[in-house]
Amino acid sequence: MKTKQVRAKQVTTKQMRTKWERSCLIAGVALALAFGIAEPASAMHIMEGYLPPVHAVVWGALCLPFLAAGFFSIKKTVVEHRKTMLILVMMGAYAFVLSALKLPSVTGSSSHPTGTGLGAVLLGPSAMSILGLIVLLFQAILLAHGGLTTLGANTFSMAIAGPFLSWGIYRLCGKLNVSKTVSVFLATCLGDLFTYCVTAVQLALAHPAQVGGFAASLAEFLAIFAVTQIPLAIIEGLVAVVVIKGLESFAQPELTELGYIAQ
Numbered sequence: 677m678k679t680k681q682v683r684a685k686q687v688t689t690k691q692m693r694t695k696w697e698r699s700c701l702i703a704g705v706a707l708a709l710a711f712g713i714a715e716p717a718s719a720m721h722i723m724e725g726y727l728p729p730v731h732a733v734v735w736g737a738l739c740l741p742f743l744a745a746g747f748f749s750i751k752k753t754v755v756e757h758r759k760t761m762l763i764l765v766m767m768g769a770y771a772f773v774l775s776a777l778k779l780p781s782v783t784g785s786s787s788h789p790t791g792t793g794l795g796a797v798l799l800g801p802s803a804m805s806i807l808g809l810i811v812l813l814f815q816a817i818l819l820a821h822g823g824l825t826t827l828g829a830n831t832f833s834m835a836i837a838g839p840f841l842s843w844g845i846y847r848l849c850g851k852l853n854v855s856k857t858v859s860v861f862l863a864t865c866l867g868d869l870f871t872y873c874v875t876a877v878q879l880a881l882a883h884p885a886q887v888g889g890f891a892a893s894l895a896e897f898l899a900i901f902a903v904t905q906i907p908l909a910i911i912e913g914l915v916a917v918v919v920i921k922g923l924e925s926f927a928q929p930e931l932t933e934l935g936y937i938a939q
Contacts, residue, residue, distance in 0.1 A: 721812065721815070721816075721821055721822030721823075721826070721830045721834070722822065722823070722826040722829050722830055722875065722878065722879065723822065723823055723826065724816075724820075724822070724823025724824065724825055724826060725823065725825060725826075726823075726826060726879075726882070727825065727826050727829055727878070727882050728882055729825075731829070731878070731881065731882050732825050732826060732828060732829065733828075734828075735828040735829035735831075735832050735878065736827070736828025736829075736831075737828070738828070738832055739805070739809075739828050739831050739832050739836060742802065742805045742836045743805050743806060743809060743831075745802040745805070746802040746803055746804070746805035746806035746807075747806060748802075749799075749800055749802040749803045749806075750764070750803050750806055753799065753803065757933050757934065759929060759930055759933055760930045760933050760934050762927075762930065763798060763799070763923070763927065763930050763931075763934065764799060764803070764807075767794065767795035767798065767799060767804070767807060768795075768807040768810060768811065770791050770794065770795065770919070771790070771791035771792050771795060771804075771807060771808060771811045772791070772811045772814065772815070773791065774788070774789040774790065774791030774912065774915070775788050775789060775790055775791050775792075775811060775815065775821075775834065776788070776815060776819060776821065777789060778821070787872075787901065787904035787905045787908055788908065789868060789908055789909075789911065789912040789915070790834050790838055790867070790868050790871050790912070791811075791912070792804050792807070792808050792834060792835055792838055792839045792842070792867065792871075793838060793839065793842035793863055793864035793865075793867035793868060793912070793916065794842075794860070794864050794916040794919060794920065795807060795839065796838075796839035796840070796842040796843040796846075796863070796867065797842060797843065797846045797859075797860060797863050797864070797916075797920075797936070798931070798934055798936055799934065800843060801836070801839040801840040801842070801843040804835055804839040805831070805835045805836050805839070806835075807835070808831060808834055808835020808836070808839070809827075809831050809835055811835075812827060812830050812831055812834065812835065813827065829875075829878050830875075832874065832878075833871050833872075833874040833875045833878065834871050834875075837870060837871060837874040838867040838868065838870050838871035838874070839867060841866060841867050841870040842863040842864060842866070842867030843863070845859075845862055845863040845866055845867070846859050846860070846862075846863040849862060849863070856920075857917055857920075857921075860913075860916050860917055860920050861913040861914065861916065861917050862913070863916075864912055864913045864916040865909045865910055865912060865913030866909070868905070868908065868909040868912045868913075869905065869906070869909045872901045872905045873898065875897075875901070876894055876897035876898045876901060877894060879893070879897050880893035880894035880896075880897055924937070
């Protein structure tokens, strides 16, 4: 009798997980399509043609070793942890949707969450370099969000610098015995802010102020972005906590295989 009850409970749990996974996939596709038909806007990704050609080439070249590491990281995940493929796809969709949420900033620009910090926590920062590149490429083509000539610079800030800081903060919090909830919040929030700090550096290098040079330009860009990006970073941290709580409830085997949940 107990065996039948256990089996029935397992079947019910599996059905709930399947239904939840299907709902997440449908919601992700729906949101992606919704943003895919949105009107183009000036966005926080560095816009097409805004960087000098030399800067565009240098930032693209700096991305290459990280992208190579990301390719092998994803290949290893596909071969050794096939059950986690859904998490991999979900993190790509999550980054696409969040980074497409453009909110007006100042001087005609926009700010948005990045969505790459949570993926770095679960999959590692190298994998997010590839996922982030794909997200940025689709956004540049479909949404006029960013650009092809600035793809290298945008990839470095959002898909490399931010995720690596998020991953480092999460690991540091783990060593300090900080709770997972707080660790995820800090990692995703600060990773978001760091992305925009790197973007500010890229813009200041490309367009130094006539008076004060790089330092004055950097201070100006950081001040502009801080108005909208600080609250957005906090919101992204809170959203990441909600998402990870949902995954902990419905995707424990996958999180265990990824090493997020200790065996």
